[in-house]
Amino acid sequence: MASLGELERAVMDLLWAGHEAATANTLRDLLAQSTRAENGTAGHVGKDLAVTTVLTVLSRLERKGLVERERGTRPHRYQAVSSREDHTAELMHEVLGSAPDREAVLARFIGSVTDTEAETLRKLLGLS
Amino acid sequence: MFWTSWFLAVLAIALAWPVPILLSRAQWPARSPFTAMLLWQAIALAGGLSMIGAMLVYGLEPIGDNLLAGLKSLAGMVFNNAPTTELGFWHIFALSAAALLTAHLVFTLLLTFYKIQRQRRRHRELLALLASPSADGPRTMVINVDSPVAYCLPGGARSVTVLSDGLMAALEPAELRAVLNHENAHLDQRHHLLLWAFAAWRQALPWLPTTRLAQEAVSSLIEMLADDVALKTASKATLIKAIAIVASGSPGAPDARMAFGGPELSDVEPGQPGALGGAGSARTTASRVSRLLSPQPPLPEPVRAAVLVACLLLLAVPTALLIVPGLLG
Numbered sequence: 001m002a003s004l005g006e007l008e009r010a011v012m013d014l015l016w017a018g019h020e021a022a023t024a025n026t027l028r029d030l031l032a033q034s035t036r037a038e039n040g041t042a043g044h045v046g047k048d049l050a051v052t053t054v055l056t057v058l059s060r061l062e063r064k065g066l067v068e069r070e071r072g073t074r075p076h077r078y079q080a081v082s083s084r085e086d087h088t089a090e091l092m093h094e095v096l097g098s099a100p101d102r103e104a105v106l107a108r109f110i111g112s113v114t115d116t117e118a119e120t121l122r123k124l125l126g127l128s
Numbered sequence: 129m130f131w132t133s134w135f136l137a138v139l140a141i142a143l144a145w146p147v148p149i150l151l152s153r154a155q156w157p158a159r160s161p162f163t164a165m166l167l168w169q170a171i172a173l174a175g176g177l178s179m180i181g182a183m184l185v186y187g188l189e190p191i192g193d194n195l196l197a198g199l200k201s202l203a204g205m206v207f208n209n210a211p212t213t214e215l216g217f218w219h220i221f222a223l224s225a226a227a228l229l230t231a232h233l234v235f236t237l238l239l240t241f242y243k244i245q246r247q248r249r250r251h252r253e254l255l256a257l258l259a260s261p262s263a264d265g266p267r268t269m270v271i272n273v274d275s276p277v278a279y280c281l282p283g284g285a286r287s288v289t290v291l292s293d294g295l296m297a298a299l300e301p302a303e304l305r306a307v308l309n310h311e312n313a314h315l316d317q318r319h320h321l322l323l324w325a326f327a328a329w330r331q332a333l334p335w336l337p338t339t340r341l342a343q344e345a346v347s348s349l350i351e352m353l354a355d356d357v358a359l360k361t362a363s364k365a366t367l368i369k370a371i372a373i374v375a376s377g378s379p380g381a382p383d384a385r386m387a388f389g390g391p392e393l394s395d396v397e398p399g400q401p402g403a404l405g406g407a408g409s410a411r412t413t414a415s416r417v418s419r420l421l422s423p424q425p426p427l428p429e430p431v432r433a434a435v436l437v438a439c440l441l442l443l444a445v446p447t448a449l450l451i452v453p454g455l456l457g
């Protein structure tokens with residue numbers, strides 16, 4: 001049985017790839033398919049997966065603000081709140097951004113450099 | 129009591145203004161970053177202690193011969209409604225200020241901690257979905273970003289170092305190892321705790337010169353400490369090249385803004401002085417590189433010992449002035 005973390009990742013990958021809302025049943029079938037396609041390789045994500053498990057995963061993702069439910073349809077259809085690229089941009093914004101406490105949240109290998117400084121460094125390297 | 133409070137006030141002012149300015153201009157911290165780091169911590173702790181202590185001692189002067197006796201009578205006034213006639217307006221003012229400042233410092237420390245933890249948790253959640261584990265070890269992840277980025281996200285057992293695809297492509301294996309060792313040094317030496325404390329200190333008293341100078345100095349010193357760890361396994365040339373490649377490819381440079389691609393990242397406004405942690409971290413990169421290019425010998429042993437003694441005195445003297453008369457009396 002895959003861990004919830006692996007399942008969350010697999011579900012998000014499907015939602016990001018699919019671009020449209022899907023029900024828990026559809027997602028379960030897709031997960032089972034992708035497992036069969038891998039056929040015996042490590043990390044069987046969708047093996048013997050119950051729909052309730054998929055629903056658990058979806059509600060965890062919903063709580064984290066990553067997926068949303070379409071209102072008014074039954075069974076509920078789920079979709080990603082924003083694209084994979086948007087989330088990556090959100091992360092990079094935090095990494096490179098100017099929030100004053102950013103330095104306390106994470107430590108970058110190189111802080112910001114000014115254009116002139118970058119120029120000096122490039123000359124140093126014999127680049128450009 | 130009276131002279132104690134004046135002495136503490138003078139110490140507090142010295143540690144809030146001239147001392148940090150002198151230390152921030154000194155050249156020797158780059159030679160012995162660890163010693164300098166201890167000194168900054170001593171300055172911050174002693175500064176806070178003497179600031180609060182001076183007000184407390186002044187305020188308690190009419191009602192006790194020493195701090196402990198004064199606090200006891202004060203407790204009597206607060207809890208048993210004993211008469212407060214001995215306390216003048218300025219005494220009550222000083223006591224209230226001391227209480228407010230203490231509460232403010234503790235509250236800011238906790239609030240900053242909570243904010244940092246929440247941001248890190250969110251970041252980790254997204255990383256779990258977006259980044260893939262790297263071959264370099266369980267604590268390393270790779271994220272699909274074109275520009276060369278490396279950072280570490282502290283979090284106890286869940287600490288990770290994150291590398292971008294762009295970084296992996298731009299660096300040779302030896303340079304990559306130097307970057308990883310640098311980031312792991314941050315995690316191993318718990319630098320995030322220092323950054324947390326000094327970020328909170330600055331957040332609490334942003335108008336005090338010492339808090340900004342201390343935070344900038346500390347962020348620069350931890351980079352030097354981590355560089356020193358990386359230098360144990362990598363040559364100077366390797367590390368310099370890694371720094372130069374990442375710095376010239378990071379979004380300060382015009383061409384890197386293009387490499388970043390995609391309209392999604394357009395709201396990251398790099399390269400503006402003042403943004404991105406601003407001039408402080410730009411100076412950090414410059415001083416790191418010049419420190420590697422023209423290395424200076426570390427401070428001689430006796431000087432380092434003298435600085436350590438100064439650190440101890442900074443902490444011991446205000447503490448002793450506050451506590452010892454009460455214990456003797």
